[in-house]
Amino acid sequence: MTEEKQKQPGVLYWLNQTWLSIRVPLAAIILALLVGAVILILSGVNPLDAYRALFVGAFGETRYLLRTLEKATPLIFSGLAVAFGFKAGLFNIGAQGQLLLGAMTAAVIGFMVTGLPPLIHIPLALLGGALTGALYGFIPGALKTYTGAHEVITTIMLNYVAINITDYLADGPFKDPEPANIVARTARIQDSAVIPTPQIDLTVGVLLALLLMIVFSVLVFAIFKKVTLGIKNKLLLFLIRLGLVVGLGIGLAQLLRVFAPRFYAQPVGFLPYNAIPFPIGFMIAILMAVVVWFILMRTTLGFEIRTVGLNPHAARYAGIKVKMIIILAMVISGFLAGMGGSIETLAVVGRYQPGFNTGLGFDGITVALLGRNHPLGLIPAALLIGAMQAGSNVMQFQAGVPSEIIGVIQALMLFFVAADMIVRWVIRAKARPGEVKIDLTSGWGKQ
């Protein structure tokens, strides 16, 4: 950021900055959708029908929107886990395994512990799951530092071990004792452990959101004013972007509702949502993303982690305990993944059942990469992937398009986001001096 720019950081300036930073990813997403449309046309489907159904399925109704947020929540966590590893130069493919064990632990604490109020039970189960994930992340970290076993291999292997452990637990000691049950799954968690999703009237919801935003901003300004000047601008920027994303989503849904009303079951009121769900799990995910961002960017530990990720040798010369940092990074990464699994159990599934969490950890890699490995940047990425996953069901049902097409579109998005030179060439946008290329492979096998 140049000095000249810092003189007048008004809203317009931030809007412009936001536009400059999102135009390339936005163009990349549009390009990916266009290429996806070509594939759809080739297989004899009208891409407009497919995309409309996809969009409606993701945002069109309250329950669809809720499902989008539900799908995005664990993705934020696994994305954070992967991104945190990347920052330390570690490729944690093991987020999947850590997530599974976290989900299992949360389920066990959820149904075995009784008589606790929700305010204690939920955090207990969340923390239990997260700590299990952390412990499971500790193994590859320790193996890497003490024996040199590469984390890519050990975490992949540990994923399979985790699948087997959870399958065993769900089919053995913790199997649902209900007589009617024949499948491998745990008992339902106690009501006191369920993370609720209160329905809030739209007006109240908007007011509440605004209030929260104001309180949050005030808090942030109050806390960080003394620490540093740059941070509040960044948070303001983040809030503006968040608002833009939400506004854009609602606006698009509105347009769609006017022009394609046949996709709506109950077209009532002006806005598409009469009552909006307030998914607490999603809020926790956003909070964790902010916490991770703060740890990485504003603390000594974060600085050390990033230094180790960029150049372990330099870090060692600078007196950083590289081994400890590597283990710690894996532990925190596992903690985040485990928490994602816990929230999935406590807020969505309600028990542990094998096969219900498949792929969440691997999607975390996509989310982290799409979000350019930035803790806050991966929130929109997770929302995007979550929306596509949620919408793909409706698309399959309404337009008869196999839901796997979203995998192709995701891959194309990832490609175009990474290959920004192609996108820049298409939209004739020059690279800004501040923008750095993402580089993750520097940590591969080197230490």
Add this chain to the structure above:
Amino acid sequence: MNLITQLRLKKLLVPLILASLGLVAVIVSYSMNPQVTQAVLASTLRQSTPILLGAMCGILCEKSGIINIGIEGQMLLSAFMGFMVNVWTGNLLVAVLAGMATGALLGLLHAFMSVTLKLDQIIGGTVINILALGLTGFFYTAGLTTKGKLQPFSLGFLAEIPLIGPVLFRNPPITFAAIVLVFVLQFALFKTTWGLRTRAVGEHPRAADTLGVNVFTTRYINVIMGGAIAGLAGAFLTLEAVGSFERAMTNGRGFVALAVMIFGKWSPLGAWGASLLFGFANALQTQIQFAGVLQIPHQFIGMLPYVLTIIVLAGFVGRARPPAAGGVPYEKE
């Protein structure tokens, strides 16, 4: 000279100990129960083939300085294309070639992304993985089967040798091809000019470039060839092993192949040993579950290959050294 010999011996010590331990175990086991031993060994070889081929794809790429985590996707899409071509034409040879061509095309894509576009290679590989998963899932039609599978054939009198014969010398073509490829690649990488150039490009591209080796072309060729080998692994899955295609049927083999590559310290022979170990653990697991001799939940037996890999990796192999320029796009000055 003496020092070099000593160093070489030291390097060979662990594999030699492992190999001789394995040999003793096989002999003891064969004297006790010939049929089961033979079944387990044959199954070991079968289980190890796709992983070995995938690992050789990884070696070809990484020796030239390109990290390829897209092996999983290359295998999956090739398995699918090989399968579909077989369903359309009914010809196995054409199908295998189609599988290899698919793998090579994905290799071309990966080379384009990492050499020309200079993208982060992990991202490039991930793109290939998701793309393959999505494409195969999207175009998948249930209920199709191949018209015939690749059948095992014997190599003359060699197949008559007890134990070794049926296990090593009576196999389907892709399994044979994989074994032959190990030796060809080992020789080519370490004894030929091409191999020297490839390794130079992977270790110190600037030096190689100065000496007139075209870094870009070398990387392109290697990644494309690697892709073709991964394609062969995919063809193995549908055309030789299973005879039909299922969604996500590679089931992590591409990643295990990466493990095997690092485990084998980036050499084809080493990767063969590592993949055999992994295949053996898999075969043993199947055998134990089948025989039902042990009263252990099957999930714990299912962990065996993975735990074994971790233990061996942590205990015996230690710090592996990848090619120095791996993952770094080359910028010409």
